[in-house]
Amino acid sequence: MKNFFLVLFLLPVVADAQNMNEDSLFIHQIAVNILSSDASYNNLHYLTKNIGGRLSGSTNMYKAEQWGEQTLKNAGADNVIMQECMVPHWVRGGQDKAYITYKDANGKPQKYWLNVLALGNSVGSGAKGIEAPLIRVNNFDDLEAKKNELKGKIVFYNVPFDDTLINTFQAYSKNVIYRAIGASRAAKYGAVAMLMRSMTNTPGNYPHTGSLRYADSIKKIPAAAMGLEDVKKLDSLFDKNITVTASLFTYGTMLPDTIAHNVIGELKGSEHPEQIITVGGHLDSWDPAEGANDDGTGIVQTIEVLRVLKALGYQPKHTIQFVLFANEENGTRGAKEYAAMAKKNNEQHIFALESDAGGFTPRGFAFDCNDIVMQKINSWKSFFTPYYGDRFEKGEAGADVGYLMQEFHTPQAGLSPDSQRYFYIHHAATDVFENVDIREMKLGAINMAALIYLVDKYGLQ
């Protein structure tokens, strides 16, 4: 591509200044402003490079809260509320390590290091580690079939990421149960630790962490994820029926709950200040990386919606709360507190929008609402077509705004970016600034701002 004089080939429906009504014109101004501004680049760069990973309870979490408060003010918030909540305080405690030993074809002992990351909320093995025979299971059925062989062993869950599913979140959803409860399921039969294949579809050897939840009555055992090259190595040994012993060293500890804050910037409504529209992402992230796509981009997009509405002089009719939620990753305590306080204060929450699926080029939104609201939203679809955000589907909006649904049946939406590249970096050391495409992130922010503008202007009734 491309010969000369190519004139308007492959062109999409494009904002055409002559044919715009007031709304499409305003949304076009949103787009031009966001695409021309360095604010979102600078915000993401600061959050990822000057602060970095910001696990609940960490020093970086508090730095991020202060940064969020200041940045929301700078973007034009009428006021910023620091809404206190208690969050779990898990610490990794050290450098996770693991290796295997086995005998090669000549009977010679071999040692091979695995690249592992302890799962969030997991207990540590401590410095002396856990050494035990490793047993491979392909899924829970396989685990049950082998339940009499698990005692005293380390269970290796080798559940492949289903590459044939087009939306990668489906592949993730299929497997996340192993990370969540795989340790307890193995411990029930006497396993002493759990290792798992990372939930990713990229080559390479980065382990991907994420939280687990121990069953109450079962012994808590250490648990960690490994990268796909290590999985290949293990498979090559198990496929030859070679006996493998694993040694795991993790240091995870759950400390007492600690204080954190939802950081809430507000634009006060001019007509219905008592009716609240929420836009948010989560400020916390896993520790091994910079939390760039998860969920730095959601945070930056949230702030960008505020910045652009102020920059264009838009006076909202309803109060808009721009929420940097605390503790999505291992507790969603921020979201619970936000919904609980809303209930306590008898607030009216009329709409909520979340961005927590990466900063990739947008496809549209997942809407969780009734059919009448959906019909109204569908009538706005053409406003989003020029910005590639017109794929409107029913679905869950997001983990944080979901609590408003439980309390108030608040209609809500989640930004749906293209999912193809998300699980390359999700919860791994590769979730860094360099793996965010700023332009793609901005396109998401444009669609978010357009949706908030339309909901505020026309309501959803």
Add this chain to the structure above:
Amino acid sequence: MKNFFLVLFLLPVVADAQNMNEDSLFIHQIAVNILSSDASYNNLHYLTKNIGGRLSGSTNMYKAEQWGEQTLKNAGADNVIMQECMVPHWVRGGQDKAYITYKDANGKPQKYWLNVLALGNSVGSGAKGIEAPLIRVNNFDDLEAKKNELKGKIVFYNVPFDDTLINTFQAYSKNVIYRAIGASRAAKYGAVAMLMRSMTNTPGNYPHTGSLRYADSIKKIPAAAMGLEDVKKLDSLFDKNITVTASLFTYGTMLPDTIAHNVIGELKGSEHPEQIITVGGHLDSWDPAEGANDDGTGIVQTIEVLRVLKALGYQPKHTIQFVLFANEENGTRGAKEYAAMAKKNNEQHIFALESDAGGFTPRGFAFDCNDIVMQKINSWKSFFTPYYGDRFEKGEAGADVGYLMQEFHTPQAGLSPDSQRYFYIHHAATDVFENVDIREMKLGAINMAALIYLVDKYGLQ
């Protein structure tokens, strides 16, 4: 993202095996086969890494033709036609170089190297180079305003890439005229060489080449593009009214036309063998890189459509030609020959599909056809929704299949991938294998195969 037990949030309309008819089931099989196969990865890797850049007339072009012939056979073509055509044979001839000299604030002489690439088809300065004062112009209007100052100078076209346009091809289309005829426009007023800001929206300093066309009656002057860091440097000098002299060394030569081939794999039609459906991309590429996205991915997708139809045992009703076009970049001679031979042989070309806009995650297709055909195609839209290829728009399909439109009014389509990242790498040294996302490329191939299947099965009448 994401708390445990997230169940089916953000999920799109997804192929649901229970609710499939024969066609959606077959398209689902296409998807599973392509996503599970290494063929497209291996093909792109070979083409980019073992062959590399393949400018018309170069040794690599011939290697690529041989590879294409063999790969089409391996993929299951009934036969492979090597369709001869004559192509321009431009050679870069050496390492393009340029520097500027100027005096700093203290009057001290300074020298600064520019990172340049001569434009395709341009004449060289030769080893002695061209040294002349540099003059900046912002556009053709500015050029006209300064026409009396251009004699004996090197003109620097500093036309920014319009970042506020959502589809980046629009920004490219706005500016491509400067690359195409900017040299002759400047030479008309006595300029001795032309330098231009590369047509890209990425930071960094890679120059982006591409072809120019000299006006017949005007002296041919050397022309080259530079990266954006160098543009910044030049701007910082011009903005301070500092006098800048540039020295340019390029070695481009247009040799006599040489032989090349369209490489055409065929599947013979079982019902209407005389009616031809074309699928294609272009095999040639610019020389500074590997031609990975331009148009290695189009080539690999074309072959993948053939491979998957054969692998699934599909018997086409019409003859399908899988065409690896020669010489798109600086002549489209392959496409012209393909259309001319079709006319000469009284062939019936009923549909043509081109992929030449990068291997990025698909959005849909641009269709160039009449309204009746468009209506029929629109009735298939829902088949593409699960694969993210359902954005059906009217537009030009592509430079190569365009000649069939001229000859036969053949209805045609161009794959429309997401455009956000294309001009980061277009015609630059960064258009390499590593900058292709294989999964995104495969999604494009799935949508292409689905379209060919539907057109073949149901026709367009």
